[in-house]
Amino acid sequence: MMSRSLALARFVRLPNTLTTTGDLLAGIAVGLAASGQIPSWPAAMATGLGLAMLYAFGMALNDTLDHEKDLTAHPERPLPSGALSHRAAVRTTLLLAGIGASALAYGLSRHASATVALLLTLALGSAIALYDGPARRWRGLGCLTMGACRGLSMSSGVVLTNPDFAAPTLVLAAPLAYALLITMVTTVSLLEDRPSQERPFAPLFGLGLCYLAPALLGPYPLLAAVGGFALAAFVLAPARHTPPRWGLVVRNGVFTTVIYDALWCLSVGRLGLAVISASLFLVIRGLAKLIAQRGS
Numbered sequence: 001m002m003s004r005s006l007a008l009a010r011f012v013r014l015p016n017t018l019t020t021t022g023d024l025l026a027g028i029a030v031g032l033a034a035s036g037q038i039p040s041w042p043a044a045m046a047t048g049l050g051l052a053m054l055y056a057f058g059m060a061l062n063d064t065l066d067h068e069k070d071l072t073a074h075p076e077r078p079l080p081s082g083a084l085s086h087r088a089a090v091r092t093t094l095l096l097a098g099i100g101a102s103a104l105a106y107g108l109s110r111h112a113s114a115t116v117a118l119l120l121t122l123a124l125g126s127a128i129a130l131y132d133g134p135a136r137r138w139r140g141l142g143c144l145t146m147g148a149c150r151g152l153s154m155s156s157g158v159v160l161t162n163p164d165f166a167a168p169t170l171v172l173a174a175p176l177a178y179a180l181l182i183t184m185v186t187t188v189s190l191l192e193d194r195p196s197q198e199r200p201f202a203p204l205f206g207l208g209l210c211y212l213a214p215a216l217l218g219p220y221p222l223l224a225a226v227g228g229f230a231l232a233a234f235v236l237a238p239a240r241h242t243p244p245r246w247g248l249v250v251r252n253g254v255f256t257t258v259i260y261d262a263l264w265c266l267s268v269g270r271l272g273l274a275v276i277s278a279s280l281f282l283v284i285r286g287l288a289k290l291i292a293q294r295g296s
Contacts, residue, residue, distance in 0.1 A: 006291060007083035008092065011063060012056035015255075015287035020051035020153050022258030022277040023178070026265055027157020030174045033219070033268035034167035039160040043110035047156050050104025050121070057096035058128040058149070064089045065132055076294065101125055108156060112163035120159060124152040143186040150257070151179030154264075170217065174264055177213035181260065184210055185253035191246040199244055207253070208232040211260065218267020227263050231256060255284050 024047060028039060039047075063070065063079055067089075070080045078084035101121050108117035131145040154175045162171055184207040191200070211232040215225035235256060238248035258280040265274035287293075 004084070007078040009291045010293055011060055011078045011084055011089065011092065012096070013059040013293065014056075014291060015284045015293060016059065017052040017055045018280050018284050018287070019254065019257045020055050021048055022261035022280055023150060023153040024048050024051055024157040024160075025273045025277045026174070026178075026261035027154040027159075028161050029157075029265040029268050029270040029273045030154075030171055031158040031161030032270065034171050035162040035164070037111070037161050037163075039111055043107045043160055046103045046107030046110070047160060048107075050100050050102070050107055051153055051156060053096050053100030053103060054124060054128060055153075057093060057100050057125075058132060060089065060093040060096055061129065061132045064093050097125065104156065108159055111161075112159045116159060116163065120152065120156060124149065124156075127152060139190055143183045143190075146186045147179035147181070147183030150182040151175040154178050154261075170268075173217050174214075177210065177217065178260070178264075181207070181210035181213070181253075182257075185250060188246060188253070189250045191244070192250070199239055204236060204239060208236055211235070211263070214260075214263040214267035218264065220267055220269045224263045224267035227259070227266065231259055231263070255288070256281060258284065 024044070028044070032038065063077060064086070066073075067079050067086060070077050075081060079086065079089055104124070105117045105121040108120060112120075127145055127149045131142060131149060135145040136142045152175070158165075158171050158175065165171055184203060187203045188207060191203070211228040212225065213228075215221040215228050218224055235249060235252040238245035238252065258277050262274040262278035265271070265277055
């Protein structure tokens with residue numbers, strides 16, 4: 001029987017919550033390139049906490065709603081295994097939603113208007129709930145909704161540093177490109193249900209191309225281009241196995257979002273933020289091994 005703390009860590013996918021820090025750093029870097037306004041530490045910390053908590057909320061809501069299905073599909077998870085009670089799961093989910101939304105709205109409101117802060121918080125929370133609820137019934141909508149969640153996550157960093165949306169082409173293109181990347185990763189995850197050894201060209205090519213977006217859109221493309229090619233090769237490498245290991249492609253895609261965020265930092269000349277974001281990958285991998293997290 002796993003301990004309660006370990007059960008909670010697996011329940012909310014604790015390592016994955018750190019990927020939102022990369023989203024925040026990338027958004028800050030992109031926003032700085034347009035406005036040069038450095039956010040205050042309290043605002044950045046509150047926003048980062050809010051994003052991480054809302055990510056954990058999404059994971060918790062997913063497992064709570066899927067409790068019955070996971071009894072057969074994923075019996076090792078905390079809820080179906082009995083390591084975490086359903087009542088504790090519901091309480092945790094509600095607590096994460098409340099803390100996450102409050103922290104995010106507070107952090108954003110330190111630099112943006114209350115209206116912008118509330119709208120962005122509401123949009124992200126709604127997108128998470130939509131994905132865990134009705135959106136998954138329609139695969140295309142589910143993929144788009146998951147992409148929207150991560151695009152909105154990066155947008156939080158943009159709003160902190162660029163509340164007036166100066167240079168709209170860059171500050172809008174970066175979150176949209178990120179949303180497209182996660183949409184493609186989620187699309188590839190659907191291939192796990194296919195028993196065949198086929199490697200459909202369109203989603204794999206689309207996913208690989210997404211990693212070049214920072215080089216194509218940022219003012220400093222060289223390092224971002226080299227990193228984008230290398231990252232695409234790493235993420236897609238398991239697809240070359242026979243049969244293709246789609247689950248590992250998705251896991252790579254999720255865990256390396258912080259490296260993708262680092263590419264955005266590089267593309268706008270923020271080397272320090274890029275190093276911090278990329279280093280989170282090692283922390284995420286280490287935490288995943290520590291709690292023996294399976295999948296993404």
